[in-house]
Amino acid sequence: MIIDIHGHYTTAPAPHQGFRDAQLARLADPSRPVPRPERISDDALRESVEHNQLKILRERGGDLMLFSPKASGMEHHITDPATARDWARASNDLVHRVTELYPQHFAPVCQLPQTPGGGVADAVAELHRCVTGSGFVGCNLNPDPSGGHWTAPPLTDTSWYPLYEALCELDVPAMVHVSSACNPVFHTLGAHYLNADTTAFMQLLQGGAELFARFPGLRFVIPHGGGAVPYHWGRYRGLAVRMGLPDPASLLGNVVFDTCVYHQPGIDLLTRVIGTEHVLFASEMLGAVRGVAPETGIAWDDTKTYVDAAGLAPDQLHHIYEANARRVYPRLDARLRSQGR
Amino acid sequence: MIIDIHGHYTTAPAPHQGFRDAQLARLADPSRPVPRPERISDDALRESVEHNQLKILRERGGDLMLFSPKASGMEHHITDPATARDWARASNDLVHRVTELYPQHFAPVCQLPQTPGGGVADAVAELHRCVTGSGFVGCNLNPDPSGGHWTAPPLTDTSWYPLYEALCELDVPAMVHVSSACNPVFHTLGAHYLNADTTAFMQLLQGGAELFARFPGLRFVIPHGGGAVPYHWGRYRGLAVRMGLPDPASLLGNVVFDTCVYHQPGIDLLTRVIGTEHVLFASEMLGAVRGVAPETGIAWDDTKTYVDAAGLAPDQLHHIYEANARRVYPRLDARLRSQGR
Numbered sequence: 001m002i003i004d005i006h007g008h009y010t011t012a013p014a015p016h017q018g019f020r021d022a023q024l025a026r027l028a029d030p031s032r033p034v035p036r037p038e039r040i041s042d043d044a045l046r047e048s049v050e051h052n053q054l055k056i057l058r059e060r061g062g063d064l065m066l067f068s069p070k071a072s073g074m075e076h077h078i079t080d081p082a083t084a085r086d087w088a089r090a091s092n093d094l095v096h097r098v099t100e101l102y103p104q105h106f107a108p109v110c111q112l113p114q115t116p117g118g119g120v121a122d123a124v125a126e127l128h129r130c131v132t133g134s135g136f137v138g139c140n141l142n143p144d145p146s147g148g149h150w151t152a153p154p155l156t157d158t159s160w161y162p163l164y165e166a167l168c169e170l171d172v173p174a175m176v177h178v179s180s181a182c183n184p185v186f187h188t189l190g191a192h193y194l195n196a197d198t199t200a201f202m203q204l205l206q207g208g209a210e211l212f213a214r215f216p217g218l219r220f221v222i223p224h225g226g227g228a229v230p231y232h233w234g235r236y237r238g239l240a241v242r243m244g245l246p247d248p249a250s251l252l253g254n255v256v257f258d259t260c261v262y263h264q265p266g267i268d269l270l271t272r273v274i275g276t277e278h279v280l281f282a283s284e285m286l287g288a289v290r291g292v293a294p295e296t297g298i299a300w301d302d303t304k305t306y307v308d309a310a311g312l313a314p315d316q317l318h319h320i321y322e323a324n325a326r327r328v329y330p331r332l333d334a335r336l337r338s339q340g341r
Numbered sequence: 342m343i344i345d346i347h348g349h350y351t352t353a354p355a356p357h358q359g360f361r362d363a364q365l366a367r368l369a370d371p372s373r374p375v376p377r378p379e380r381i382s383d384d385a386l387r388e389s390v391e392h393n394q395l396k397i398l399r400e401r402g403g404d405l406m407l408f409s410p411k412a413s414g415m416e417h418h419i420t421d422p423a424t425a426r427d428w429a430r431a432s433n434d435l436v437h438r439v440t441e442l443y444p445q446h447f448a449p450v451c452q453l454p455q456t457p458g459g460g461v462a463d464a465v466a467e468l469h470r471c472v473t474g475s476g477f478v479g480c481n482l483n484p485d486p487s488g489g490h491w492t493a494p495p496l497t498d499t500s501w502y503p504l505y506e507a508l509c510e511l512d513v514p515a516m517v518h519v520s521s522a523c524n525p526v527f528h529t530l531g532a533h534y535l536n537a538d539t540t541a542f543m544q545l546l547q548g549g550a551e552l553f554a555r556f557p558g559l560r561f562v563i564p565h566g567g568g569a570v571p572y573h574w575g576r577y578r579g580l581a582v583r584m585g586l587p588d589p590a591s592l593l594g595n596v597v598f599d600t601c602v603y604h605q606p607g608i609d610l611l612t613r614v615i616g617t618e619h620v621l622f623a624s625e626m627l628g629a630v631r632g633v634a635p636e637t638g639i640a641w642d643d644t645k646t647y648v649d650a651a652g653l654a655p656d657q658l659h660h661i662y663e664a665n666a667r668r669v670y671p672r673l674d675a676r677l678r679s680q681g682r
Contacts, residue, residue: 143526150489150526185484185491190543190580194569195536202531224576228535228569234604235565238630238641239531263575265610273606289579300579 001341002304003325003332004057006175006223006258006282007065007106009095011052013044019090020073023083034082037090045098052286054105060283060304066325066332067095068109068140072188074179076114076145081122088113088126096134104339107332109138109175112163114145116152120163127163131170137331138221139167141174143200148183148192155200155220156207164215173219173328175258176200189288197227204255205236205248212254219254219328221280225261225270233273256328258282259303259320262289267306276316280324281307342682343645344666344673345398347516347564347599347623348406348447350436352393354385360431361414364424375423378431386439393627395446401645403624407666407673408436409450409481413529415520417455418488422463429454429467437475445680448673450479450516453504455486457493461504468504472511478672479562480508482515484541489524489533496541496561497548505556514560514669516599517541530629538568545596546577546589553595560595560669562621566602566611574614597669599623600644600661603630608647617657621665622648 015038022035057065069091078084092110099106110130112123123141130136141163144150153159155176167174181192201222204211212218222229229236236248256278261267271279282303289300298305307320326333356379363376398406410432419425433451440447451471453464464482471477482504485491494500496517508515522533542563545552553559563570570577577589597619602608612620623644630641639646648661667674 148491150491150524152526154526183491185493185495185544186540187543187547190546190577191536191540194539194573195532198535198539198569199527199532202528203526205531206528225572228539228572231566231569231572231607231610232535232602234602234607234634234641235630236531237634238603238632241632241641242630261573261575262579263614265614266572266575269572269606269610273604289576289583291579291582293575293578300575300582 001063002061002321003281004062004065004283004285005221005280005325005329006260006284007053007067008070008284008287009067009098010070010286011048012070012094013040013048015040016090016094020087023087024078027078027080027083037093040094042097042101045094045101049098049102054102056285057105060302062304064104065106066109066138066329067099067106069095069111071140071177072180074111074140074142076142076179077116077147077182079115079118081113081115081118084113084115084118085122085126092126092130092136096136107335108134108136109140110136112139112141114142116146118145120160123163124166127166127170131172131331135335136172137329137335138172139174140177142178143176143196144178146182147179148181148186154203154207156203156211164218168215168217171217171330173221175221175223177223193224194227197222197224198229201226201229201255204251205240205245208251208254209246219256221256221258221328223258223260223282223284225259225266226257226274230257230270230273252278256280256324259307260284260287262300262303264306264309267303267310271307271310271312271320276312276319277324279320280328281321342404343402343662344622345403345406345624345626346562346621346666346670347601347625348394348408349411349625349628350408350439351411351627352389353411353435354381354389356381357431357435361428364428365419368419368421368424378434381435383438383442386435386442390439390443395443397626398446401643403645405445406447407450407479407670408440408447410436410452412481412518413521415452415481415483417483417486417520418457418523420456420459422454422456422459425454425456425459426463426467433467433471433477437477448676449475449477450481451477453480453482455483457487459486461501464504465507468507468511472513472672476672476676477513478670478676479513480515481518483519484517484537485519487523488520489522489527495544495548497544497552505559509556509558512558512671514562516562516564518564534565534629535568538563538565539570542567542570542596545592546581546586549592549595550587560597562597562599562669564599564601564623564625566600566607567598567615571598571611571614593619597621597665600648601625601628603641603644605647605650608644608651612648612651612653612661617653617660618665620661621669622662
């Protein structure tokens with residue numbers, strides 16, 4: 001089967017954004033009542049995905065997508081913890097409902113209620129609620145809640161450890177994924193996302209030996225094909241030599257990359273350099289890009305087309321499309337097995 | 342001939358750092374006298390490069406290197422303008438002396454005296470001094486003088502325009518190059534440099550149509566193989582479609598990439614995706630990495646080996662090794678012609 005590990009609910013019905021707007025309005029005017037998520041019907045949820053993610057997933061031959069709230073909408077830069085908790089909960093509950101409506105096609109991944117400087121206790125609580133209560137199989141972890149001001153400590157800092165303990169206890173991985181950039185130098189989709197991927201990997205290269213000795217089961221998924229990392233794999237190897245660090249390949253038991261790279265040469269490089277045991281199929285659909293390459297007629301984010309054309313053997317394709325995802329997301333594997341898949 | 346457009350004076354004699362240390366000591370204790378650059382003999386300069394950049398350039402078959410002050414040492418995050426002016430001047434003068442000692446092997450590129458929030462007047466003045474007074478052929482422009490806090494406006498902001506007017510008037514390009522990161526989330530060589538390359542390109546994609554209409558002759562060199570950009574070229578094309586922007590290829594008359602990518606698959610992708618008319622040979626030597634890939638015996642930063650093995654035709658190699666550099670750096674071309682080359 002073909003598992004897309006990186007899909008976002010970018011098409012949630014408008015009342016969900018209405019709730020968010022009411023939250024922000026209350027932060028501007030605290031005399032307003034605390035808003036509650038608006039009611040959204042199952043039909044509205046169905047309509048929001050059947051012509052979008054679900055339709056495209058089917059058209060392109062995918063079987064199941066890991067589905068998480070819209071990344072740019074997480075907006076962890078809003079500093080009020082209660083607002084962050086309510087927003088994460090509402091966003092995750094909506095994602096959960098979609099996955100319950102289409103259990104054959106979606107499995108849920110949660111957003112965490114992070115804030116700049118806010119600690120990880122709320123994130124740990126929401127992670128537990130989602131995973132143990134609602135069958136979520138992973139989470140998105142924002143290494144920069146400030147949204148482009150980069151005020152949080154590196155991912156190897158001990159302040160993250162309570163969250164890592166929860167991830168290991170629950171046996172779920174974290175995708176390292178920032179949200180909207182609030183700094184005008186960074187375009188969210190064209191710079192901030194890729195920079196965060198690159199930054200996180202380098203933090204893990206610097207401090208991974210200690211971190212993964214402490215948390216051997218901790219697993220990070222670096223999205224967007226690992227940012228700049230596979231393209232600069234020789235740079236990382238040479239840096240590791242210079243800095244007396246283990247070779248970056250030693251991280252790949254704990255750090256994997258997805259295939260959200262939107263042209264054939266990029267996918268060729270990714271699969272050739274990183275190897276097919278540590279790359280997980282993904283499209284980020286409906287995500288960063290729209291449209292079709294005029295010279296090929298292939299949609300930019302139809303990453304399956306590129307993976308299929310990368311000259312890989314059947315067992316290598318099986319790793320990228322299915323086996324690696326089942327290994328990195330054991331709760332997804334259990335969910336699939338409970339469905340007889 | 343083979344021109345390496347990206348080399349840094351990372352091996353300057355110790356008294357140069359002594360001057361810097363004295364500058365910083367005076368900032369900590371303003372009762373100290375304003376330090377002056379220490380005297381450094383020609384022999385010390387010769388010794389500093391003959392066993393390093395010059396030796397390796399010759400060993401690898403290079404003919405000439407564009408030589409600029411150590412990038413991580415620019416330290417634009419130090420906010421005192423007079424300190425920045427004196428440091429840039431001393432660093433540039435030292436580079437100039439090396440290029441005068443070895444005019445066949447080095448041509449000078451200058452550091453600019455930037456500071457966080459400090460405007461560009463001092464940078465314009467130093468650029469004029471170096472180019473018209475000392476034959477410099479280009480400069481390094483830091484898009485983030487803060488060193489990883491990213492407090493400057495995007496490169497498309499009008500506050501940069503006086504510098505762009507000077508670049509166009511003098512007909513020299515700017516390499517977009519940050520300095521040391523002061524933010525612990527960013528490793529200077531493994532994250533900050535690559536992020537800055539990616540960030541700058543996306544800024545130019547967003548605002549380049551207007552910027553280059555205003556400054557048709559403005560040219561930027563994005564180092565380190567363009568950061569994440571060529572690997573994600575399909576993402577940029579798809580983003581451009583989504584945002585109603587011109588295709589990123591339309592920027593390549595004003596934006597070029599260097600070959601500081603330290604493995605064969607990266608160079609293969611770069612030359613295949615970007616094309617050989619917009620890629621300039623470079624090694625960043627002695628720069629980010631040290632050592633040799635054990636499986637090939639090739640030094641990580643021996644980029645000529647990768648370019649030679651990329652399957653390019655002789656005229657394509659000529660573009661990468663020489664013709665593009667002469668086009669982008671016309672003052673280098675004039676210098677070479679005056680030498681009968």
